Amino acid sequence: MTGNGIARKDYALIGQWIAPGSRVLDLGCGDGELLRELMNTRQVTGYGVEIDDASILACVQKGVNVIQGDLEQGLSGFEDNAFDYVILSRTLQTMRHTEGILKEMLRVGRQGIVTFPNFGYWKNRVQVWQGRMPRSADMPYQWYDTPNIHLCTVRDFEDLCAQHDLEILERAVLTHGRPVTLLPNLLGSLAVFRFEHRR
Amino acid sequence: MTHHEPTHRWIVAPQTARFTEPLVLQSGAVLNGYELVYETYGQLNASRSNAVLICHALSGNHHVAGYHGEQEKKPGWWDNMIGPGKPIDTERFFVIGLNNLGGCHGSTGPSSINPDTGKPFGADFPLVTVEDWVTAQARLAEHLGVERFAAVVGGSLGGMQALQWSIQYPDWLDHCLVIAAAPKLTAQNIAFNDVARQAILTDPDFNGGQYYGGPGPRRGLRLARMLGHITYLSDDVMGSKFGRALKSGSYQFGYEVEFEIESYLRYQGDKFAESFDANTYLLMTKALDYFDPAQDMGGGLAEALRPAQADFLVVAFTTDWRFAPERSREIVEALLHNKRNVSYAEITHGHGHDAFLMVDPYYHGVVRAYMEKIKP
Numbered sequence: 001m002t003g004n005g006i007a008r009k010d011y012a013l014i015g016q017w018i019a020p021g022s023r024v025l026d027l028g029c030g031d032g033e034l035l036r037e038l039m040n041t042r043q044v045t046g047y048g049v050e051i052d053d054a055s056i057l058a059c060v061q062k063g064v065n066v067i068q069g070d071l072e073q074g075l076s077g078f079e080d081n082a083f084d085y086v087i088l089s090r091t092l093q094t095m096r097h098t099e100g101i102l103k104e105m106l107r108v109g110r111q112g113i114v115t116f117p118n119f120g121y122w123k124n125r126v127q128v129w130q131g132r133m134p135r136s137a138d139m140p141y142q143w144y145d146t147p148n149i150h151l152c153t154v155r156d157f158e159d160l161c162a163q164h165d166l167e168i169l170e171r172a173v174l175t176h177g178r179p180v181t182l183l184p185n186l187l188g189s190l191a192v193f194r195f196e197h198r199r
Numbered sequence: 200m201t202h203h204e205p206t207h208r209w210i211v212a213p214q215t216a217r218f219t220e221p222l223v224l225q226s227g228a229v230l231n232g233y234e235l236v237y238e239t240y241g242q243l244n245a246s247r248s249n250a251v252l253i254c255h256a257l258s259g260n261h262h263v264a265g266y267h268g269e270q271e272k273k274p275g276w277w278d279n280m281i282g283p284g285k286p287i288d289t290e291r292f293f294v295i296g297l298n299n300l301g302g303c304h305g306s307t308g309p310s311s312i313n314p315d316t317g318k319p320f321g322a323d324f325p326l327v328t329v330e331d332w333v334t335a336q337a338r339l340a341e342h343l344g345v346e347r348f349a350a351v352v353g354g355s356l357g358g359m360q361a362l363q364w365s366i367q368y369p370d371w372l373d374h375c376l377v378i379a380a381a382p383k384l385t386a387q388n389i390a391f392n393d394v395a396r397q398a399i400l401t402d403p404d405f406n407g408g409q410y411y412g413g414p415g416p417r418r419g420l421r422l423a424r425m426l427g428h429i430t431y432l433s434d435d436v437m438g439s440k441f442g443r444a445l446k447s448g449s450y451q452f453g454y455e456v457e458f459e460i461e462s463y464l465r466y467q468g469d470k471f472a473e474s475f476d477a478n479t480y481l482l483m484t485k486a487l488d489y490f491d492p493a494q495d496m497g498g499g500l501a502e503a504l505r506p507a508q509a510d511f512l513v514v515a516f517t518t519d520w521r522f523a524p525e526r527s528r529e530i531v532e533a534l535l536h537n538k539r540n541v542s543y544a545e546i547t548h549g550h551g552h553d554a555f556l557m558v559d560p561y562y563h564g565v566v567r568a569y570m571e572k573i574k575p
Contacts, residue, residue: 056565061568061572069543077535
């Protein structure tokens with residue numbers, strides 16, 4: 001997602017949500033862009049987790065701490081409550097163990113932040129209506145080569161949070177990088193949630 | 200290509216540092232004086248902030264990079280990693296390689312003359328530990344006017360030394376590169392080491408370690424190396440490199456070399472037995488076995504690494520079963536516990552433990568990128 005202007009908007013949003021000086025774990029951190037930005041603008045300390053060699057290399061080039069590993073194996077290398085925030089940016093929908101990773105996020109961190117493409121976005125609905133799997137800026141793949149195996153809508157995610165007793169602290173839904181407040185599940189392309197265990 | 204560029208060999212020369220201040224070893228034994236042979240590459244900058252220490256593994260030495268002369272067949276053992284423009288770039292860093300205490304390539308060791316007896320130490324040379332090596336390396340640093348290392352780097356047993364540096368002299372290093380290492384040996388590893396030692400110790404020519412001037416325990420050392428070599432390679436690479444290939448194409452129904460793998464191992468064993476000292480091999484394997492900073496600190500590894508101040512790069516190789524990625528991840532987890540800056544790369548590589556000495560674009564890319572971020 002390097003250089004993706006739209007991606008940077010959700011990065012900026014996440015940056016606003018994160019208290020300066022926090023400890024952050026970024027799961028599926030890609031090239032480390034978000035962590036680098038959070039280090040620069042919010043003075044966070046943190047680590048990325050990545051499986052891809054080229055992404056690890058990009059992180060090291062940026063001076064971002066990165067641990068090579070497979071999120072599907074859980075976060076066993078990380079201790080309970082080691083982080084203020086655990087971020088899962090545009091990765092939730094690619095995971096096999098969706099519930100497992102949410103649980104792990106709130107084991108190693110106080111709060112979780114996830115971003116995912118909203119399958120309920122009207123342009124996606126239109127494409128499905130037309131008999132096609134949807135493609136968009138936030139879901140740029142063909143059905144046969146997509147890493148996205150657990151796509152969901154804003155409402156679906158909120159239901160999952162309720163089922164698992166997760167309290168949504170903040171929600172933003174973006175289209176072309178701009179916040180959408182009216183009918184977000186219909187008009188929003190990318191969802192960003194911050195949540196924690198209900199106390 | 201219409202013409203060949205002349206090959207410019209990078210010629211380096213070893214030097215020797217003499218230390219007269221007694222060194223009290225972890226075992227309680229004292230070395231009253233000793234010498235360390237070392238090589239340096241690149242220039243120490245004016246602020247003396249660009250020094251990098253390379254710690255060697257079991258069979259390594261001070262000759263890390265470059266050639267000793269026009270005649271030398273092979274360059275130093277980590278020449279693919281260290282040199283001008285290489286991942287550890289000697290145009291930016293002042294790199295130091297040394298032969299550890301107890302070695303057999305010039306530093307004081309079992310084959311050196313014991314001043315008390317006028318004869319080689321032999322088996323009387325005290326056992327040295329990773330901690331002792333690090334202490335001696337720190338003295339060499341002082342000798343060279345280096346008060347702080349931009350990085351301490353090591354693979355395998357060398358990685359253990361790098362890790363020990365971060366614990367023993369936390370203020371002396373900014374970065375620590377721990378490659379294909381482990382926070383301690385497993386029982387299986389110690390078992391391999393003991394079989395190797397038994398091969399040497401039971402060789403009739405071992406003579407209680409006082410074999411200098413005689414043939415020496417070459418058969419034992421050869422067997423030890425053959426065994427070690429098996430453990431440094433993966434099953435896959437042995438399979439793909441040698442498989443069941445026969446030297447003569449058919450079974451000879453005898454005990455001479457038949458399979459290519461036998462030929463290879465015997466060659467490696469012979470070559471090693473000619474150039475290495477069995478007493479040093481014994482001592483180095485013991486240093487490996489003893490290394491366990493967690494136990495020394497009376498707690499877990501996280502507790503042991505609490506003093507560490509450096510930033511870390513930890514690297515492991517997927518098919519390394521002698522120092523498996525799980526062992527490296529233990530180091531990473533202990534560093535995470537202590538909130539140290541750490542990156543961990545797990546290199547997909549078919550060659551097993553020895554992969555750390557090989558060229559791999561991703562592996563070298565990560566080390567290069569990490570070193571480039573260091574601003575001495």
